[in-house]
Amino acid sequence: MLQKKKILIRIGSLRHGGAEKVLVTFLKNLPKDQFEIDLLLNLYSGKYLQEVPNWINVLYLNKGEMITTNRIQDIPKKASRVIYQNLLRKFPNLLYKRKLQNKKYDIEFAAIHGMRDEILNSPLQSSKKIVWIHNDLSEVRGYSNDEIKKFFGFDKILVISQKIEKLFHDLAENIVEKQKIVKIYNPLDTHEILTEAEKPVINYTFDKNIPTFISVGTVFPQKGFDRLLNVHKKLLEEGFQHKLLIVGDGYDFEKIKNLKNELGVDDTAKLLGFTENPYPYFKNADFYILSSRYEGFPTVLFEAITLQKKIIATEVSGVKEMLDNGSLGLIVDNSEKGIYEGMKNALVNPALFENYTIRMKSYTKPFTLEKSVKDITDVLNKL
Incomplete structure (x- = not known):
């Protein structure tokens, strides 16, 4: 019997957003006999939490609803969350030793571009690293070409459209970097x-x-x-x-x-x-x-x-x-x-x-749930 691949997936929360919806749809259609998955959330919150399959181990840094206001009574809790997350970002060994109990993952997966540094700064040198890019980063504030090039530190870069694929191809400096880019349409049900x-x-x-x-x-x-x-x-x-x-x-x-x-x-x-x-x-x-x-x-x-x-x-x-x-x-x-x-x-x-x-x-969509899930699963299996 083949040993299951151990995968760590990171995302901020499972609130109502396109990337969150896509991730949960993917997880619901993933063959559980092939993978052992830990899903680490910055905040244990969101409408899609209840849809995560029960065979997936959900971990979190903070719990509770997202705080979107700056009311006086909310500031202490908001500040403590930020301080805690920044501490773990700065000292990732603490996170991997305590929260993740020194688990050795085969693959570490940033489910959104905002988790880039958390995954690339992982103390696990042997793990393969993947990022899922859901936005045209050339339009996102703070992402210069030099910032975008940092994503080539991943072993695979999953992109979801032709425009994002072209952005990364244009910034790739060699054939090795170009081979890291994989376009897969989002899995949707x-x-x-x-x-x-x-x-x-x-x-x-x-x-x-x-x-x-x-x-x-x-x-x-x-x-x-x-x-x-x-x-x-x-x-x-x-x-x-x-x-x-x-x-x-x-x-x-x-x-x-x-x-x-x-x-x-x-x-x-x-x-x-x-x-x-x-x-x-x-x-x-x-x-x-x-x-x-x-x-x-x-x-x-x-x-x-x-x-x-x-x-x-x-x-x-x-x-x-x-x-x-x-x-x-x-x-x-x-x-x-x-x-x-x-x-x-x-x-x-x-x-x-x-x-x-x-x-x-009469239109036949070029993207299907089954094809998207299979394509992503193939990437995971080949790493």
């Missing part, structure tokens, strides 16, 4: 999306006489919800009746909520906050809009395609691949003006979107 979409909508009423645009994602600047609200206001002022629904939570939630109030659009725009199941909202909305400033490979578009939605998306990494070069949805300039023109087009010329829907019905 079509059956789960379709099943969950049939459940009832809660805390929102759709008006069949007024078009509703929906956008789903973690509420922080990357997602461009500020741009979306500004465009919503402008279109209303021009007489285009419509509603806007934003589903998600995050550290920018209060800021976006305040912007909504300042713009005076409380009657037409709603911030739903976090919901366990966003798919019924997808299903009932008229248009899905991606307003992101940058992405890696926006998995939310896979969900919108699966639910046959009419799509408008800013031109960020992964969008052309996901929307088949614009045959499945309207790709607009990555700007407030682009978002405005896309939404106005949807309201003035809805027939255009019928053509996208027709093509979507």
Whole structure:
């Protein structure tokens, strides 16, 4: 009998985000007879915790909900978490000796780019090291070319789109570095999306006489919800009746909520906050809009395609691949003006979107759950 490979996977938490969702979907479809996995979280928190298979050993540095505010009463706990995590980052031997009990891993896996240094600074010299890149790092603040080149310290770099693959190929200095780059589309569960979409909508009423645009994602600047609200206001002022629904939570939630109030659009725009199941909202909305400033490979578009939605998306990494070069949805300039023109087009010329829907019905997606899981598993087995 083959000995199971021992793998350490690191991620911040399992809150509602694309990378977190993708990781848990991957773990749920991984053959448990091949691997022994420790999943180490910085914070034991998030909606996806309950979905982690019970054969995976979940460890954590801190427990409790993420603190996204700076209220006086929250500062001591927030500070202690940061100090503890920074201590373990600076002295990784403490982490590996105490929390991980001197376990010898075959593979150490950074499930997001933010865990780069934690894995590369591991005291385990013999382990193979992998990173999963979910964002176009050329668009992420703090990531110069020199910073991005540090990822070549990994044995394998998993990238999720052509644009990210090109970024790393352009920065690779030799054939050895180029061979480290592996493009694998994210594993996503079509059956789960379709099943969950049939459940009832809660805390929102759709008006069949007024078009509703929906956008789903973690509420922080990357997602461009500020741009979306500004465009919503402008279109209303021009007489285009419509509603806007934003589903998600995050550290920018209060800021976006305040912007909504300042713009005076409380009657037409709603911030739903976090919901366990966003798919019924997808299903009932008229248009899905991606307003992101940058992405890696926006998995939310896979969900919108699966639910046959009419799509408008800013031109960020992964969008052309996901929307088949614009045959499945309207790709607009990555700007407030682009978002405005896309939404106005949807309201003035809805027939255009019928053509996208027709093509979507006969479209065969080049990415499947089974293929993605197999491709990642092959990488693990070959290391």
